[in-house]
Amino acid sequence: MAQLVRVQNFTVSCDGIAAGEDQTFEQPFGHAEPERLFSWAGATASWPNRTDPGGTRGLDDYFTRDYARGIGAEIMGRNKFGPQRGPWENEEWRGWWGDEPPFHTPVFVLTHHKRPSFTLSDTTFHFVDGDPATVLARAREAARGKDVRIGGGATTVRQFLDADLVDTLHVAVSPVRLGHGVRLWDSPDELLDRFHLEVVPSPSGMTHHLFWRK
Amino acid sequence: MAQLVRVQNFTVSCDGIAAGEDQTFEQPFGHAEPERLFSWAGATASWPNRTDPGGTRGLDDYFTRDYARGIGAEIMGRNKFGPQRGPWENEEWRGWWGDEPPFHTPVFVLTHHKRPSFTLSDTTFHFVDGDPATVLARAREAARGKDVRIGGGATTVRQFLDADLVDTLHVAVSPVRLGHGVRLWDSPDELLDRFHLEVVPSPSGMTHHLFWRK
Numbered sequence: 562m563a564q565l566v567r568v569q570n571f572t573v574s575c576d577g578i579a580a581g582e583d584q585t586f587e588q589p590f591g592h593a594e595p596e597r598l599f600s601w602a603g604a605t606a607s608w609p610n611r612t613d614p615g616g617t618r619g620l621d622d623y624f625t626r627d628y629a630r631g632i633g634a635e636i637m638g639r640n641k642f643g644p645q646r647g648p649w650e651n652e653e654w655r656g657w658w659g660d661e662p663p664f665h666t667p668v669f670v671l672t673h674h675k676r677p678s679f680t681l682s683d684t685t686f687h688f689v690d691g692d693p694a695t696v697l698a699r700a701r702e703a704a705r706g707k708d709v710r711i712g713g714g715a716t717t718v719r720q721f722l723d724a725d726l727v728d729t730l731h732v733a734v735s736p737v738r739l740g741h742g743v744r745l746w747d748s749p750d751e752l753l754d755r756f757h758l759e760v761v762p763s764p765s766g767m768t769h770h771l772f773w774r775k
Numbered sequence: 776m777a778q779l780v781r782v783q784n785f786t787v788s789c790d791g792i793a794a795g796e797d798q799t800f801e802q803p804f805g806h807a808e809p810e811r812l813f814s815w816a817g818a819t820a821s822w823p824n825r826t827d828p829g830g831t832r833g834l835d836d837y838f839t840r841d842y843a844r845g846i847g848a849e850i851m852g853r854n855k856f857g858p859q860r861g862p863w864e865n866e867e868w869r870g871w872w873g874d875e876p877p878f879h880t881p882v883f884v885l886t887h888h889k890r891p892s893f894t895l896s897d898t899t900f901h902f903v904d905g906d907p908a909t910v911l912a913r914a915r916e917a918a919r920g921k922d923v924r925i926g927g928g929a930t931t932v933r934q935f936l937d938a939d940l941v942d943t944l945h946v947a948v949s950p951v952r953l954g955h956g957v958r959l960w961d962s963p964d965e966l967l968d969r970f971h972l973e974v975v976p977s978p979s980g981m982t983h984h985l986f987w988r989k
Binding site for chain 1 (some may be wrong): 777820828831832833834837838840844943971973975977983985987
């Protein structure tokens with residue numbers, strides 16, 4: 562089996578925006594209320610953060626349960642890890658996810674500013690500087706033959722797309738319109754020169770976009 | 776995680792027929808040419824019997840790769856195992872699948888006629904007589920906490936549905952019309968009293984029906 566580089570369950574508004582502006586500790590997605598964008602995933606039976614049994618087992622559930630299948634490492638942008646900018650003032654911030662992050666693999670956080678690795682439960686965060694191909698080489702090795710997930714945000718996904726390093730891309734497009742913020746694309750058609758695309762409407766109102774390399 | 780009883784990737788014609796009549800060694804699906812019903816699965820990247828790289832990674836691929844996820848045992852009807860009827864005349868027949876069956880778990884073959892278990896690679900076939908609930912209890916134990924797949928044919932799926940033992944059901948409906956044969960249903964609406972249903976058209980022409988228990 563080839564080792565793939567995958568974007569999974571990346572959610573954007575119908576106008577292509579993945580996160581709002583003015584990210585803070587209280588608002589990881591800035592002005593974009595994440596519950597409006599991500600409620601499709603939280604409704605499914607396989608959503609990892611469920612606290613109650615139940616949940617839907619229709620189409621959207623196939624996507625939430627595919628999120629971790631065969632993944633051996635994740636690469637994320639610094640703004641997915643936290644709202645800080647510039648040099649790390651201290652090392653107290655350990656991500657948004659508490660003591661049990663939902664990754665369960667090595668995670669490579671892109672940053673120009675050095676910081677030691679640390680481990681929370683079965684997730685180890687590494688802080689790495691470098692171009693996408695160099696960071697991907699490290700993540701591939703850490704994944705030990707499994708796939709590498711590009712975890713976002715939009716800027717990071719774009720960097721890896723622009724470097725032509727992505728094999729498959731699943732983007733869940735919400736009916737919500739955000740107007741402004743951090744943009745993934747103007748239109749999914751931008752990727753059609755390099756990718757096959759299937760567009761699959763879900764009964765939940767989401768429209769799943771499934772890309773794979775030509 | 777609850778241990779589920781799942782029907783996966785069960786394919787029928789648009790008129791609800793899963794296999795033809797007159798099953799023989801040469802024609803496991805009788806007059807229904809399986810390549811017409813199953814070509815959707817064979818076109819995907821995750822199809823286990825692929826001999827070449829490539830294949831689609833769109834919607835249908837989510838279904839082919841979900842087939843084995845979390846499955847710890849399969850129950851199948853005798854006619855899925857082979858074309859024989861009545862007492863086993865000998866034990867030479869070991870299924871349609873060669874030395875490497877695609878199950879990789881214990882498999883329970885429903886039959887009124889005794890036959891010793893045997894193992895091929897990482898699949899062990901057991902031959903069991905009993906009502907669906909009794910056989911399911913054995914399969915659940917063999918699955919060691921993982922899910923149990925009801926593997927078909929249509930008669931076996933109907934038995935487990937009629938005994939209300941199925942938790943989730945994925946049926947891929949082909950645009951092909953067969954007219955006569957072994958029928959799963961007259962209409963998927965028959966199950967709506969007990970199941971939620973999402974109907975998801977695929978760009979391949981298949982229509983995926985996703986049922987989960989109310």
